[in-house]
Amino acid sequence: MKSIKCATLNEIEAKEVDVEITFTKGLPSFTIVGLASSVINESKDRVKSALLTNEYKFPPKKNYFEFKSK
Numbered sequence: 001m002k003s004i005k006c007a008t009l010n011e012i013e014a015k016e017v018d019v020e021i022t023f024t025k026g027l028p029s030f031t032i033v034g035l036a037s038s039v040i041n042e043s044k045d046r047v048k049s050a051l052l053t054n055e056y057k058f059p060p061k062k063n064y065f066e067f068k069s070k
């Protein structure tokens with residue numbers, strides 16, 4: 001598991017967000033959970049596109065991204 005610290009805006013206030021990334025054996029997939037999961041799932045394609053645009057190479061495993069607000 002890898003973990004990075006990020007931030008998001010909530011109106012004019014910045015909030016700290018921890019992102020935990022896990023790669024496990026299995027059929028390749030891309031899953032995002034945490035915070036408001038339904039809102040995150042709606043932006044799944046945008047997140048994946050942004051990662052690919054920045055030359056992120058998805059490993060051929062299950063890619064599990066979890067967002068945790070502090």
